[in-house]
Amino acid sequence: MEQSGTSPLLLGTVQDVASGVVSALRGGDHARVADLAAVDGGAHSLVTAAVRVVGADLLLPDVLRGTPPDDAELALFTKAVQAYPPRRDTKPTVAWSHWAMRRTLRRLDAPAPGRPVGEPDGSWLIEADWQFLTQQLAVLAALALPTQDSTVFRVARSRPVDVARGFVRAVRRRDWQQAAGAGRWLTLLPGVPDTLGLEAGLDFVELMGGDDPRVALQVEAARRMRAGAFV
């Protein structure tokens, strides 16, 4: 199930970048992402845009392991933060994903470009129905990290049953990307019903969404966090 509104060229590059992150999470290295970053001209610009879309998760392997990021990768990440600031009238998810990238830089003791910014407004999520809540949380799955508090995290923590319902809905709609993102959140939330069968559900989502590295990224992140891989 592809998302509408994204150019195939950008989508393909996003998948390439996500694939590199999956490789690193599984114990490989970031060679593929670093290779992508080494190209020139328009392709380099495209990779930078793709990094902005993948967002904070680009450096997730380093955040989880507490290791310093590769210099070239960090430079690319910082460049994406700088090049694509949220517009004044932007949607909340765009502002939050940008904030998440800046937070990642702070966590890695790397300088963030521009002036310090506080949390974006979180009120849009508080009154959201369970379907929209789950869809938005899945888009913002990069914020699902243990010990990384935010308004979005607090809303998710207060509604585990709604997110569980959204996970089931996403599976039944075959929206594997949304299911994987929701599953990552559920891994961290207290009060998730045991009857959900989250672990088997994530296995199933991985099986069905297997050729999309964005799905694999979220499932792998959920597994790493479930296993307590966080420094």
Place this chain on the structure above:
Amino acid sequence: MSSTEHVVEELAPLADLDIEAALDPAEPDGVYRDSRECAALAIIAGGGAVLLAPPTPRPKKG
């Protein structure tokens, strides 16, 4: 020219690419599985209560 201006100018050719659409994608239309199909898939996947949950209410037509 500041560093930020330089980076933004360098990436200007990407203006046509809708980064915002990629960052905030609309929920795609879904195709619901029926309960029997989910039950079969749950068995294949090694069992999972999630897939056997009661059907999610569907929007009424018309």
